[in-house]
Amino acid sequence: MSRRPVNPSRRLGDGGSIPFVASIQSKSHNSPLISIGLVIVGAILLIGYFYSSSGAASSDIKDVSKLEGGSSCTLEVLQALPILKKAYGDSMHKVLHVGPDTCTVVSSLLAEEDTEAWGVEPYELDDAGAKCKSLVRKGIVRVADIKFPLPYRAKSFSLVIVSDALDYLSPKYLNKTLPELVRVSSDSVVIFSGYPGQQRVRGEQLAKFGRPAKLRSSSWWIRFFVQTSLEENDTAGKKFQQASAKKAYAPACQVFHLKSFS
Ligand SMILES: *[C@@H]1O[C@H](CO)[C@@H](O)[C@H](O)[C@H]1NC(C)=O
Ligand SMILES: *[C@@H]1O[C@H](CO)[C@@H](O)[C@H](O)[C@H]1NC(C)=O
Numbered sequence: 001m002s003r004r005p006v007n008p009s010r011r012l013g014d015g016g017s018i019p020f021v022a023s024i025q026s027k028s029h030n031s032p033l034i035s036i037g038l039v040i041v042g043a044i045l046l047i048g049y050f051y052s053s054s055g056a057a058s059s060d061i062k063d064v065s066k067l068e069g070g071s072s073c074t075l076e077v078l079q080a081l082p083i084l085k086k087a088y089g090d091s092m093h094k095v096l097h098v099g100p101d102t103c104t105v106v107s108s109l110l111a112e113e114d115t116e117a118w119g120v121e122p123y124e125l126d127d128a129g130a131k132c133k134s135l136v137r138k139g140i141v142r143v144a145d146i147k148f149p150l151p152y153r154a155k156s157f158s159l160v161i162v163s164d165a166l167d168y169l170s171p172k173y174l175n176k177t178l179p180e181l182v183r184v185s186s187d188s189v190v191i192f193s194g195y196p197g198q199q200r201v202r203g204e205q206l207a208k209f210g211r212p213a214k215l216r217s218s219s220w221w222i223r224f225f226v227q228t229s230l231e232e233n234d235t236a237g238k239k240f241q242q243a244s245a246k247k248a249y250a251p252a253c254q255v256f257h258l259k260s261f262s
Contacts, residue, residue, distance in 0.1 A: 073163040073192035073253040074101045078108055080251060084161070084190065085112075086243035087236050087257075091158045091187040098122065098181065099163035099192075103132035103141055110140075118157070122146045122165045146180070147173045155186035155260065163192035163253070167213035175228060182260055188233050191256040193221070198253075218254055225258065233257040 077097065085092055095117045097105040102119030109117035119141040125132065135141040144151060146165055160181050169177055181189050194215040216224075225232060236257040244251065 072198065073167075073194055074099050074105060076192055076251055076253045077105050077161060077163045080192075080249070080255070081108060081112075083240060083243045083247065083249055084159075087240040088159055088188065094156075094158040096120065096152070096157040096160045096184065097163070098146060098160065099165045103128065103135055105161070105163075106135060106141055107131060118142075120144050120146065120150065122168075146177050150180050150184055152184045154183050156184050158185070158187045160185040160189045161192070162189065164194070164213070166191060167193050167215055170214070171224070174224070178224075178230065179228060182230060182258060185260045187260055188236055189258040189260065190236075191221075191258065192251075192253045193256075194253055218256075221254070221256060225256070231259045233259045 077099075092112075093114055093116065095109050095115060096119070097109070097117065098120040099105070100121065100123050102121045103125075106117045106119040109115050117140070119135070121136075121141055121143045122145065123143075125136070125143055128136070132141065136143065142151065147169070162181055166174060166178065194213060196215045196217055198215055222232075234257075240255065240257065243249075
């Protein structure tokens with residue numbers, strides 16, 4: 001339509017100002033009403049743009065808080081990965097993660113060099129993304145009730161990391177599940193569990209977890225380990241603490257390290 005070809009260098013020369021408003025104004029100099037109208041349309045488009053981009057940002061926030069609400073300590077595992085690497089070094093080469101949102105953890109682990117990773121999702125995967133579905137299809141992530149024996153042979157993984165899931169088990173099931181996690185590990189088991197008073201699961205998610213989390217104190221856990229004859233891995237614990245101090249990292253969850261069966 002326009003007889004004048006668009007001169008790209010001139011548009012670039014506008015340097016940051018909104019080029020389409022400027023060129024509209026110069027073309028419609030003989031009709032100030034149309035020009036004002038077009039500027040208003042431009043303004044509406046800009047407002048629409050800002051609205052839609054802030055809308056995108058708030059849906060990102062929703063996703064994050066959904067993760068926090070359902071599984072605060074799984075989020076913590078992601079933060080702690082560099083520290084775990086320092087504490088476990090070579091033991092991080094074959095990892096099983098057990099807990100809600102395991103796809104997120106497994107994807108992060110698989111992105112690391114020299115790390116194989118598998119996951120057990122103890123709850124239903126209602127709104128799994130395509131990436132997660134593909135991990136399930138490949139058998140890397142399994143959906144399994146951890147109240148029953150795990151579908152792996154003894155010492156299948158050098159390191160087993162569990163987050164949140166144990167908080168939802170009564171001692172009757174913990175008695176079986178925790179030794180199961182130790183059984184499938186060859187070096188160590190790392191437990192991430194919530195601090196008492198840290199309840200963050202909302203009503204709609206309780207249905208998924210079956211019961212509210214029972215967040216136990218660290219003395220409760222330590223007594224439980226002794227009762228079930230599970231030994232803490234003090235070497236790993238010390239290394240984890242040292243690496244945390246060096247990076248000024250303070251985990252938002254309790255972290256325990258257990259030795260595998262010899
Ligand atoms: C769990 O096991 C320990 C040690 O075997 C036992 O003392 C305790 O009573 C058990 N708890 C439950 C709830 O079965
Ligand atoms: C304890 O943790 C260390 C890593 O800090 C690991 O090398 C070792 O295999 C673990 N298990 C035992 C039984 O010491």
